Amino acid sequence: MSNLVAPHGGKGLTVCLLEGAERDAELKKAAGLKKVTISGRVKGDLIMIGIGGFSPLTGFMTKADWKGVCENFLTADGTFWPVPVMLDAAKEEAAGIAVGDEIALYDAEGDEIMATMKVTEAFELTDEEKTWECEKVFMGEGTPTAEDFWKIAKEDHPGVQMVMQQKEISLAGPVKVLSEGEYPVKYAGVYHRPSESRAIFDEKGWSEVAALQLRNPMHRSHEYLCKIAVEVCDGVYIHSLVGNLKPGDIPAETRVKCIDSLVKNYFVEANVVQGGYPLDMRYAGPREGLLHATFRQNYGCSKMIIGRDHAGVGDFYGMFEAQTIFDKIPAPAEAGKALLCTPLKIDWTFYCHKCDGMASLRTCPHGKEDRVLLSGTMLRKMLSEGGDLPDHFGRDEVVVILREYYQGLTEKVEIKTHKAALGD
Amino acid sequence: MSNLVAPHGGKGLTVCLLEGAERDAELKKAAGLKKVTISGRVKGDLIMIGIGGFSPLTGFMTKADWKGVCENFLTADGTFWPVPVMLDAAKEEAAGIAVGDEIALYDAEGDEIMATMKVTEAFELTDEEKTWECEKVFMGEGTPTAEDFWKIAKEDHPGVQMVMQQKEISLAGPVKVLSEGEYPVKYAGVYHRPSESRAIFDEKGWSEVAALQLRNPMHRSHEYLCKIAVEVCDGVYIHSLVGNLKPGDIPAETRVKCIDSLVKNYFVEANVVQGGYPLDMRYAGPREGLLHATFRQNYGCSKMIIGRDHAGVGDFYGMFEAQTIFDKIPAPAEAGKALLCTPLKIDWTFYCHKCDGMASLRTCPHGKEDRVLLSGTMLRKMLSEGGDLPDHFGRDEVVVILREYYQGLTEKVEIKTHKAALGD
Numbered sequence: 001m002s003n004l005v006a007p008h009g010g011k012g013l014t015v016c017l018l019e020g021a022e023r024d025a026e027l028k029k030a031a032g033l034k035k036v037t038i039s040g041r042v043k044g045d046l047i048m049i050g051i052g053g054f055s056p057l058t059g060f061m062t063k064a065d066w067k068g069v070c071e072n073f074l075t076a077d078g079t080f081w082p083v084p085v086m087l088d089a090a091k092e093e094a095a096g097i098a099v100g101d102e103i104a105l106y107d108a109e110g111d112e113i114m115a116t117m118k119v120t121e122a123f124e125l126t127d128e129e130k131t132w133e134c135e136k137v138f139m140g141e142g143t144p145t146a147e148d149f150w151k152i153a154k155e156d157h158p159g160v161q162m163v164m165q166q167k168e169i170s171l172a173g174p175v176k177v178l179s180e181g182e183y184p185v186k187y188a189g190v191y192h193r194p195s196e197s198r199a200i201f202d203e204k205g206w207s208e209v210a211a212l213q214l215r216n217p218m219h220r221s222h223e224y225l226c227k228i229a230v231e232v233c234d235g236v237y238i239h240s241l242v243g244n245l246k247p248g249d250i251p252a253e254t255r256v257k258c259i260d261s262l263v264k265n266y267f268v269e270a271n272v273v274q275g276g277y278p279l280d281m282r283y284a285g286p287r288e289g290l291l292h293a294t295f296r297q298n299y300g301c302s303k304m305i306i307g308r309d310h311a312g313v314g315d316f317y318g319m320f321e322a323q324t325i326f327d328k329i330p331a332p333a334e335a336g337k338a339l340l341c342t343p344l345k346i347d348w349t350f351y352c353h354k355c356d357g358m359a360s361l362r363t364c365p366h367g368k369e370d371r372v373l374l375s376g377t378m379l380r381k382m383l384s385e386g387g388d389l390p391d392h393f394g395r396d397e398v399v400v401i402l403r404e405y406y407q408g409l410t411e412k413v414e415i416k417t418h419k420a421a422l423g424d
Numbered sequence: 425m426s427n428l429v430a431p432h433g434g435k436g437l438t439v440c441l442l443e444g445a446e447r448d449a450e451l452k453k454a455a456g457l458k459k460v461t462i463s464g465r466v467k468g469d470l471i472m473i474g475i476g477g478f479s480p481l482t483g484f485m486t487k488a489d490w491k492g493v494c495e496n497f498l499t500a501d502g503t504f505w506p507v508p509v510m511l512d513a514a515k516e517e518a519a520g521i522a523v524g525d526e527i528a529l530y531d532a533e534g535d536e537i538m539a540t541m542k543v544t545e546a547f548e549l550t551d552e553e554k555t556w557e558c559e560k561v562f563m564g565e566g567t568p569t570a571e572d573f574w575k576i577a578k579e580d581h582p583g584v585q586m587v588m589q590q591k592e593i594s595l596a597g598p599v600k601v602l603s604e605g606e607y608p609v610k611y612a613g614v615y616h617r618p619s620e621s622r623a624i625f626d627e628k629g630w631s632e633v634a635a636l637q638l639r640n641p642m643h644r645s646h647e648y649l650c651k652i653a654v655e656v657c658d659g660v661y662i663h664s665l666v667g668n669l670k671p672g673d674i675p676a677e678t679r680v681k682c683i684d685s686l687v688k689n690y691f692v693e694a695n696v697v698q699g700g701y702p703l704d705m706r707y708a709g710p711r712e713g714l715l716h717a718t719f720r721q722n723y724g725c726s727k728m729i730i731g732r733d734h735a736g737v738g739d740f741y742g743m744f745e746a747q748t749i750f751d752k753i754p755a756p757a758e759a760g761k762a763l764l765c766t767p768l769k770i771d772w773t774f775y776c777h778k779c780d781g782m783a784s785l786r787t788c789p790h791g792k793e794d795r796v797l798l799s800g801t802m803l804r805k806m807l808s809e810g811g812d813l814p815d816h817f818g819r820d821e822v823v824v825i826l827r828e829y830y831q832g833l834t835e836k837v838e839i840k841t842h843k844a845a846l847g848d
Contacts, residue, residue, distance in 0.1 A: 227787045231652050231770055266779065268789050346655055355690065356816060357781030363651045365692050392780060 003207035004198055005302040008294050009056025009079050010336020013194055016058050017050035017177045026176055030113045033104040034097055036089045036171070038114065041162055043107055043181060044243045044279040045085050046115055048295060050177025051193040053277065055298045059174035060087035063123045066170070070136040073290070073329050079337040080329065082290035083137055083282060086125075087117070087171045094122055094169035103171070107181065114179050121172040127164075134160045137287050140317035156314050158246045159283040183278045187242050190256055190276040197237065198300040200273055206234035210303035210344055211296035213310065214240040215281055216376070217250055217258045217402055219394045221349040223266060224358040225305050229344055230271045237301055238263070242276035246283075246313070248380075252276065254405045261397040275299070283313035289322030290329065290339070297341035306343045319348070351392035384410065427631035428622055429726040432718050433480025433503050434760020437618055440482050441474035441601040450600055454537045457528040458521055460513045460595070462538065465586055467531055467605060468667040468703040469509050470539055472719060474601025475617040477701065479722045483598035484511035487547045490594070494560040497714070497753050503761040504753065506714035507561055507706060510549075511541070511595045518546055518593035527595070531605065538603050545596040551588075558584045561711050564741035580738050582670045583707040607702045611666050614680055614700040621661060622724040624697055630658035634727035634768055635720040637734065638664040639705055640800070641674055641682045641826055643818045645773040647690060648782040649729050653768055654695045661725055662687070666700035670707075670737070672804075676700065678829045685821040699723070707737035713746030714753065714763070721765035730767045743772070775816035808834065 007013045018026050038046065048054040056079060061069065064076035066084045075081050087105070089097075097103060097119055105115040125133075134153065135146050138160050143149045153160040183191040192200070201209050210229035214222065218238070229236045238259055242252040259274050277295070282288050288311035293304035310322035318324075323345040332338045347360040351372040355364050364371070372392050374382075382389055384406040389399055431437045442450050462470065472478040480503060485493065488500040490508045499505050511529070513521075521527060521543055529539040549557070558577065559570050562584050567573045577584040607615040616624070625633050634653035638646065642662070653660045662683055666676040683698050701719070706712050712735035717728035734746035742748075747769040756762045771784040775796040779788050788795070796814050798806075806813055808830040813823055 227783070228652060228655050230787050231784060232656055232768060266789065268786055271786055344656060351781075357775075359651070360655060362692055362695055363654050365690065 002198065002202045002300075003205075004201055004209065004300040005297055005340050006336070007052065007055045007194070008297045008339065008341075010334065011056045013052030013298060014055040014058050015050070015052040015195070016175050017052075017180070017193075023178055026116055027113060027178055029102075030104040030116045030178065033102050033116060035106055036087075036093055036097075036103050037106045037108050038087065039108060039162075039166075040244045041280045041282070042087055042105075043114060046105065046175060046177060047180050047183065047278045049085075049175055050115070050180065051195075053194050053295045053298050054085065055194070057081070057085060059117060059120075060170070060172050061085050062121045062172040063170070065172070066125075066133070070133050074332065077337075078332050078334070080294070080332055080339045082287045082294060082329075083284055084133060086166065088125075088166040089169045089171055090167040091169060093167075094171065097122060097171065105175070107179075110181075112179055112181070114181070115175045115177045117171065117173045117175045119171050119173045123170055123172075124168055125166065125170050130163050130166065134163050137163075137284055138316065140285060141321055142318050143316075152314070153316070157283065157316060158281070158313065162282070181278065183242065183276070187252070187256065187276045190240075190274055191242065191278070192275045192299070194298045194300065197273065197275055201235065201237075201300045204235060204270070204273075208233045208303060209235050209237055209301045210305055211237045211239050211292070211299065211301040211341075212305045213292045213296075214238060214255065214259070215245060215249070217255050217394075217398065218262055219398070220351060220358060220392065221307075223262060223395070224349045224360075225307050225346050226267075226272070227358075228346060229303065229305055230267075233303055233344075235271050235273065237273050237275055237296070237299065239275045239277060239296065239299065239301075241279060241281060243278050244280040246281065250402070250405065254401065258398045258401050261401060262395060265397050266395060281311070283311060283316075285310065285312045285317035286322040286325035289343070290325060293326075293341040293343065294339055297339065302341055303344045304341050305346060307346050308348045320345075380406075426622065426626045426724075427629075428625055428633065428724040429721055429764050430760070431476065431479045431618070432721045432763065432765075434758065435480045437476030437722060438479040438482050439474070439476040439617075439619070440599050441476075441604070441617075447602055450540055451537060451602055453526075454528040454540045454602065457526050457540060459530050460511075460517055460521075460527050461530045461532050462511065463532060463586075463590075464668045465704045465706070466511055466529075467538060470511075470529065470599060470601060471604050471607065471702045473509075473599055474539070474604065475619075477618050477719045477722050478509065479618070481505070481509060483541060483544075484594070484596050485509050486545045486596040487594070489596070490549075490557070494557050498756065501761075502756050502758070504718070504756055504763045506711045506718060506753075507708055508557060510590065512549075512590040513593045513595055514591040515593060517591070518595065521546060521595065529599070531603075534605075536603055536605070538605070539599045539601045541595065541597045541599045543595050543597045547594055547596075548592055549590065549594050554587050554590065558587050561587075561708055562740065564709060565745055566742050567740075576738070577740070581707065581740060582705070582737065586704075586706070605702065607666060607700070611676070611680065611700045614664075614698055615666065615702070616699045616723070618722045618724065621697070621699055625659065625661075625724045628659060628694070628697075632657045632727060633659050633661055633725045634729055635661045635663050635716070635723065635725040635765075636729045637716045638662060638679065638683070639669060639673065639735075641679050641818075641822065642686055643822070644775060644782060644816065645731075647686060647819070648773045648784075649731050649770050650691075650696070651782075652770060653727065653729055654692075657727055657768075659695050659697065661697050661699055661720070661723065663699045663701060663720065663723065663725075665703060665705060667702050668704040670705065674826070674829065678825065682822045682825050685825060686819060689821050690819060705735070707735060707740075709734065709736045709741035710746040710749035713767070714749060717750070717765040717767065718763055721763065726765055727768045728765050729770060731770050732772045744769075804830075
């Protein structure tokens with residue numbers, strides 16, 4: 001028997017991925033269906049729906065779902081859900097599609113059939129509606145006015161851009177997922193379905209599992225978050241985003257290598273599991289923190305580590321808004337429809353020389369001059385220029401991997417420049 | 425409104441301490457009552473009953489309570505309670521006492537009237553019964569047979585000795601407590617009644633408070649336990665025993681000074697409160713861990729930090745028996761009667777050179793040679809001989825205080841020896 005938290009929504013894991021003969025038959029049928037090409041974000045969402053990571057969702061959202069989620073964090077049937085999960089199609093693409101039709105969803109990159117969907121609703125989201133969605137989903141509490149938000153959001157918020165660039169028509173309906181894309185092969189052993197992570201945790205006899213969300217290389221501050229969780233929970237799931245990030249971020253392969261090395265050298269392996277999930281970042285800050293907790297519940301985690309500026313970008317959110325939002329969300333009357341994965345809120349963490357170890361603003365009374373603090377920008381500069389990182393910031397084994405990655409980048413640029421000079 | 429955990433037992437804080445005119449009147453009456461002199465342990469228990477620290481207890485236990493507590497952790501009315509709370513009297517003392525009588529309880533040291541009690545039951549506990557109690561309360565799970573237990577318990581277990589030396593007659597009944605002894609003056613600002621600690625926590629807006637039990641000087645391993653709790657709770661209550669210990673242990677005044685210095689130099693003061701409680705150690709290991717959680721619930725704590733060999737002595741208990749016992753205790757049907765303060769279980773902690781900070785067996789994968797480990801005996805030897813402690817073991821500010829204490833001891837011994845040599 002499993003002692004893990006139940007999947008979100010009260011219906012178990014709602015897996016929509018077909019396999020074997022069922023999949024073969026569906027693929028055959030799909031070839032004759034009207035084609036809709038999906039974006040990277042939609043692909044990630046689709047795979048998550050397929051593997052039960054977005055339980056209890058079994059398809060893309062209706063307009064009522066969309067409105068409820070934006071407004072009150074609730075789908076039309078009263079289930080907690082923090083961000084819209086939408087399938088968009090261009091007007092021309094959607095023109096021939098009627099409610100009741102089955103359609104085939106194609107990966108934009110590989111031209112692979114990813115899924116079929118039975119269309120239950122097709123509706124337009126106007127620019128005004130998308131604007132409203134963005135203000136609901138991406139605007140931090142501290143933003144004085146929507147005008148202030150839009151002054152910077154249009155150019156600097158990748159999540160907002162994604163929503164505003166969505167094509168005109170939204171299609172809702174249940175899906176049958178036919179592929180997990182490149183993930184099972186590219187991230188073999190790291191990419192897990194929720195049923196797999198749950199089996200791993202059950203095998204270890206865990207009941208309280210904390211999830212660490214990662215989209216950046218893991219330095220000592222993340223390690224410390226993790227280790228606090230290891231001290232007080234049965235185990236930790238280091239769960240990296242292996243979908244798409246914004247340009248300039250470090251790719252998942254490199255990050256996974258860093259985590260491997262950290263786990264090997266600095267963790268008791270019995271207490272940690274590394275995994276990867278196929279979503280793109282939305283950079284929705286507090287709302288994305290809630291999404292992280294929601295799908296981690298499906299992966300078997302009852303605690304979600306939420307640190308400083310979780311899932312943030314630029315200065316859009318307050319430093320700890322992704323922590324406090326957990327205290328403000330609605331509590332659906334039916335227990336199964338409420339979010340059961342609770343936050344493990346941890347303050348800003350760093351190495352402090354006077355503390356003689358890792359600490360946070362909650363535990364360290366010392367001054368800025370005693371602390372090893374480094375912005376992401378400074379870190380990237382130091383790594384790419386080959387300079388030494390300050391002591392205690394990262395683990396040597398990890399820094400070596402990051403340096404290699406950055407050197408590779410530099411070499412690529414040099415080769416390109418060289419070729420350009422030769423007129424190639 | 426308070427967000428703190430409710431006191432144990434479902435009846436609020438059951439305060440039995442009289443003050444002002446009520447106390448004056450009771451004291452006058454007490455002077456004419458039959459006198460019973462109490463031991464140090466009974467005095468501590470009595471004060472705790474007085475200030476509501478032992479809520480819902482309002483007096484000493486009946487035979488049915490005693491039996492239920494030893495056997496099933498339940499008093500006669502089905503409330504969780506882990507150790508007997510008994511008042512013992514010599515046969516001669518008890519000879520003239522009848523059920524229904526009021527008696528006066530006198531401090532053995534100061535001859536102060538501590539309380540009055542209405543006797544509801546007087547019963548003998550035979551040596552066989554005390555033996556049974558000791559085996560139930562003090563015998564660790566790993567002890568092969570009772571015979572093995574008694575081979576060492578008689579000489580080496582101070583808690584067992586206390587029970588076996590109890591006088592023949594046990595007196596049960598509700599008390600009116602008239603004094604808190606030396607504690608409010610001797611430990612002014614540190615000694616708290618549960619109503620006081622609760623007011624402090626409420627003032628800080630805390631809801632989840634973790635308690636750290638301390639009876640030894642606070643080194644970095646204790647600091648680390650505390651800091652993990654600070655990271656994940658609203659605050660920590662560093663709650664030292666200021667009652668009696670076994671000979672050779674460091675007195676409470678010195679320990680309180682060490683904590684003062686630690687809090688001042690290494691904690692964010694807003695997140696920590698220091699307190700003291702008036703009990704003697706029972707060295708009941710797992711059962712005492714439960715007692716610590718029970719009365720901490722009354723002080724307003726919902727989490728009890730339980731580390732390695734909690735409340736242990738010698739090798740009587742398994743290293744983590746005081747953690748696992750929390751999973752085995754009965755859960756009374758009435759919520760109020762169950763223990764609500766849950767354990768924050770933390771593994772063996774130490775500084776590790778490779779981890780470059782504090783760690784535990786759950787988080788550190790390295791070897792013994794990388795860890796700074798020091799037994800209590802070695803520590804005492806190093807401190808009293810003036811040798812240097814290994815780096816990272818304790819904080820300098822604390823070590824200085826301990827050194828002073830040990831030097832004072834040596835000087836006293838030297839003076840004595842000198843006087844002895846002079847024939848004085």
